[in-house]
Amino acid sequence: xxxxxxxxxxxxxxxxxxxxxxxxxxxxxxxxxxxxxxxxxxxxxxxxxxxxxxxxxxxxxxxxxxxxxxxxxxxxxxxxxxxxxxxxxxxxxxxxxxxxxxxxxxxxxxxxxxxxxxxxxxxxxxxxxxxxxxxxxxxxxxxxxxxxxxxxxxxxxxxxxxxxxxxxxxxxxxxxxxxxxxxxxxxxxxxxxxxxxxxxxxxxxxxxxxxxxxxxxxxxxxxxxxxxxxxxxxxxxxxxxxxxxxxxxxxxxxxxxxxxxxxxxxxxxxxxxxxxxxxxxxxxxxxxxxxxxxxxxxxxxxxxxxxxxxxxxxxxxxxxxxxxxxxxxxxxxxxxxxxxxxxxxxxxxxxxxxxxxxxxxxxxxxxxxxxxxxxxxxxxxxxxxxxx
Amino acid sequence: xxxxxxxxxxxxxxxxxxxxxxxxxxxxxxxxxxxxxxxxxxxxxxxxxxxxxxxxxxxxxxxxxxxxxxxxxxxxxxxxxxxxxxxxxxxxxxxxxxxxxxxxxxxxxxxxxxxxxxxxxxxxxxxxxxxxxxxxxxxxxxxxxxxxxxxxxxxxxxxxxxxxxxxxxxxxxxxxxxxxxxxxxxxxxxxxxxxxxxxxxxxxxxxxxxxxxxxxxxxxxxxxxxxxxxxxxxxxxxxxxxxxxxxxxxxxx
Ligand SMILES: Nc1ncnc2c1ncn2[C@@H]1O[C@H](COP(=O)(O)OP(=O)(O)OP(=O)(O)O)[C@@H](O)[C@H]1O
Ligand SMILES: [Mg+2]
Numbered sequence: 110x111x112x113x114x115x116x117x118x119x120x121x122x123x124x125x126x127x128x129x130x131x132x133x134x135x136x137x138x139x140x141x142x143x144x145x146x147x148x149x150x151x152x153x154x155x156x157x158x159x160x161x162x163x164x165x166x167x168x169x170x171x172x173x174x175x176x177x178x179x180x181x182x183x184x185x186x187x188x189x190x191x192x193x194x195x196x197x198x199x200x201x202x203x204x205x206x207x208x209x210x211x212x213x214x215x216x217x218x219x220x221x222x223x224x225x226x227x228x229x230x231x232x233x234x235x236x237x238x239x240x241x242x243x244x245x246x247x248x249x250x251x252x253x254x255x256x257x258x259x260x261x262x263x264x265x266x267x268x269x270x271x272x273x274x275x276x277x278x279x280x281x282x283x284x285x286x287x288x289x290x291x292x293x294x295x296x297x298x299x300x301x302x303x304x305x306x307x308x309x310x311x312x313x314x315x316x317x318x319x320x321x322x323x324x325x326x327x328x329x330x331x332x333x334x335x336x337x338x339x340x341x342x343x344x345x346x347x348x349x350x351x352x353x354x355x356x357x358x359x360x361x362x363x364x365x366x367x368x369x370x371x372x373x374x375x376x377x378x379x380x381x382x383x384x385x386x387x388x389x390x391x392x393x394x395x396x397x398x399x400x401x402x403x404x405x406x407x408x409x410x411x412x413x414x415x416x417x418x419x420x421x422x423x424x425x426x427x428x429x430x431x432x433x434x435x436x437x438x439x440x441x442x443x444x445x446x447x448x449x450x451x452x453x454x455x456x457x458x459x460x461x462x463x464x465x466x467x468x469x470x471x472x473x474x475x476x477x478x479x480x481x482x483x484x485x486x487x488x489x490x491x492x493x494x495x496x497x
Numbered sequence: 498x499x500x501x502x503x504x505x506x507x508x509x510x511x512x513x514x515x516x517x518x519x520x521x522x523x524x525x526x527x528x529x530x531x532x533x534x535x536x537x538x539x540x541x542x543x544x545x546x547x548x549x550x551x552x553x554x555x556x557x558x559x560x561x562x563x564x565x566x567x568x569x570x571x572x573x574x575x576x577x578x579x580x581x582x583x584x585x586x587x588x589x590x591x592x593x594x595x596x597x598x599x600x601x602x603x604x605x606x607x608x609x610x611x612x613x614x615x616x617x618x619x620x621x622x623x624x625x626x627x628x629x630x631x632x633x634x635x636x637x638x639x640x641x642x643x644x645x646x647x648x649x650x651x652x653x654x655x656x657x658x659x660x661x662x663x664x665x666x667x668x669x670x671x672x673x674x675x676x677x678x679x680x681x682x683x684x685x686x687x688x689x690x691x692x693x694x695x696x697x698x699x700x701x702x703x704x705x706x707x708x709x710x711x712x713x714x715x716x717x718x719x720x721x722x723x724x725x726x727x728x729x730x731x732x733x734x735x736x737x738x739x740x741x742x743x744x745x746x747x748x749x750x
Contacts, residue, residue, distance in 0.1 A: 313613050318607055318609065320596060321605075336603055338572050455592065458607070460595075460599055463631070464627060464643075467631050472593075
């Protein structure tokens with residue numbers, strides 16, 4: 110493997126890992142914090158993709174390009190979309206960003222709405238029933254996307270105008286930028302969003318709100334008895350999680366894949382994301398990112414091994430190897446490390462500052478990360494000196 | 498005559514053929530300590546479950562502080578100032594003891610999913626609640642374990658955490674389901690001394706299920722005796738202790 114293809118592989122990997130991290134963070138809000146196993150995660154992503162498709166084909170041209178849109182599934186669609194609209198987008202970087210930003214906002218909002226709608230009928234039920242209800246809702250969305258052509262155009266992939274990173278790269282180097290730089294900026298942007306997700310969720314959860322979600326998750330009967338509206342808390346978690354998934358769906362469609370197809374949102378994505386949360390650490394937001402990075406690596410390697418096996422040996426099942434690994438990962442995680450790679454921490458509200466002041470005790474989990482690292486290093490060093 | 502904080506009026510709760518609560522009426526006056534005793538399976542916990550909104554009664558009404566609370570959800574009843582503890586402690590097990598206590602505080606501004614993002618809107622309240630939580634932790638003697646996960650403490654400490662949570666909620670009426678079960682006799686008395694102090698200093702009202710009659714009778718103003726879903730006797734502790742029906746139930750089973 111030469112250097113540039115290695116670099117390309119790494120960028121590909123990081124882009125996938127970034128998108129998966131967005132999804133894992135969103136799943137962690139629901140499953141990790143609120144205990145809702147959202148088996149319908151793929152559908153909320155699909156909403157982001159569907160909104161991106163509708164905006165790119167029908168609303169965006171009017172709003173950002175000043176030309177008439179085209180409705181997928183109609184006779185004249187491909188002629189107008191490929192012949193007029195896509196070329197117009199490629200001449201107009203600002204319009205492509207307009208499509209992305211609008212899709213992210215509207216996609217997130219509609220996903221949040223559907224999160225409430227799908228959860229409400231089953232919100233009082235046991236979590237396994239809730240999971241089944243969400244899984245069925247996701248299938249419903251998938252069927253709608255396949256059959257209602259004006260949304261995504263049916264079952265064929267629809268190319269989307271990706272936000273233009275070339276002009277950003279060009280502004281940096283001057284002149285025509287190398288392709289690898291454009292891809293690096295694209296990947297960097299995805300990770301910027303990951304950082305944004307992390308900051309938002311950490312802030313949201315390091316509060317009485319985060320504590321309330323955990324209280325509801327840990328024991329809903331006691332939660333109700335102590336004034337928590339359990340139904341409301343669960344719906345709130347679904348609003349946040351589904352909003353983040355909707356935005357991630359727009360990112361997935363417009364920035365990563367640069368196309369949509371209803372079959373990109375099958376339940377296997379949901380279970381992959383669930384695996385990330387389980388492996389990374391249920392209830393730990395950083396853990397979700399770690400889980401996303403681990404599973405993305407399995408995903409990429411599996412893909413590479415699969416294609417190699419298929420091309421060199423004519424073996425057709427190689428592409429499914431990674432599913433085997435996910436299964437094994439879930440079982441290993443549940444048996445040997447149910448708390449995940451990075452376990453969850455107590456909710457860090459300002460109450461702990463008062464706790465330290467009044468009791469004079471400083472539990473290890475509220476010490477800043479660097480003192481913990483320093484102490485760890487110190488321990489290792491003193492052990493090394495002892496043995497020397 | 499003090500006013501009645503709680504009135505249970507002719508309440509029924511059946512589970513299929515089991516008549517768990519079979520026409521119970523009783524009152525708990527403000528600032529009193531009232532006991533509820535009876536053999537296993539006589540319906541005491543079910544009555545608490547009905548009062549606190551966990552079950553809807555089949556028939557009858559529950560009046561708290563002058564309001565009809567029949568059929569309200571537990572979190573709505575909590576807001577009005579009535580909380581209950583659980584016979585088998587229900588800890589929020591992934592949280593520390595300290596968080597279990599502060600988590601029970603009422604009207605937390607930071608529990609809103611929008612306000613949570615703006616710390617300045619809730620920081621002060623959270624810090625005040627933290628001090629209050631530490632006060633109740635001290636009061637219940639939980640200080641040494643307050644930083645530990647609530648799943649890792651002893652059963653007796655869990656019962657005390659239940660009590661501290663109830664106190665944190667700033668309720669007027671606290672229903673305690675066997676607060677001294679499974680703890681040694683000295684600690685049992687200590688717990689009841691604490692309850693007595695809370696009644697005196699904080700003007701709280703208690704309605705307490707307890708099997709340890711020898712402890713309970715030293716502290717309560719009034720006792721109801723339940724048997725097979727009905728109130729079969731009531732009165733001051735001495736009267737009840739001497740009541741032949743009660744003696745018969747407890748000895749005869
Ligand atoms: N959810 C339920 N479904 C069916 N039967 C129930 C339910 N809850 C309680 N019971 C039954 O109702 C009766 C009263 O139970 P309850 O728990 O109220 O008794 P208790 O007086 O609290 O007993 P203990 O002193 O053992 O705690 C028992 O026969 C019990 O089996
Ligand atoms: Mg009971």
